[in-house]
Amino acid sequence: MNTSQKILQLLGIATRAGKIVTGEELTVREIQAGKVQLVIISNDASANTMKKITDKCNFFNVEKHVFGSREELGHAIGKESRVVLAIMDAGFAGKFSDYLNEYNRG
Template identity: 40%
Template sequence: MNKEKLVSSLGIVSSANKLTYGSKLIDKIRENKVSLVIIVTDIGPSQYKKITNKCSFYNVKYYDNLLNGMELSKAIGKDNIKAVGIQDSNFIKLILSNI
């Protein structure tokens, strides 16, 4: 895994407005509008369980333990982000190539 390229790729996805985070993430997973979720290493156990259970139930691929919260927040230019969902299939290919 190339962490620098992953962070850079997440920044590109964010600037293209193809990221979902916060309370909208669960809704987008439920609506099958998100195909990949990235979860940070320092997320709380209840949030982690809620997101991973939704991803498992709706067959959404997720990755955890790739970045910490500070790295992800800095990459997308937001504060205190613990998980993001990627909506566009081309951006998902870009992210997966850097994992």
């Protein structure tokens, strides 16, 4: 199983565990509340969404990664297409961080 598949599979597990929040507005609200450990944003997000989420993550010191298409992210969590996913659990965030860094190194 390649790293991309591992990330998508872990998204499904984290979703079933109730440790993921989706959607731009809800993610921003949870970042401001200090509850978000890591943010995943799709590579086909609009420039406006990318800037808004990146600015919030930088300001509140939340790790952010760009990964997958909106359809891939949505499918992985069993929903329609999703542009922004927020990981709320530190354990899951650590594993996602490892996988995403490995994925980005190629």
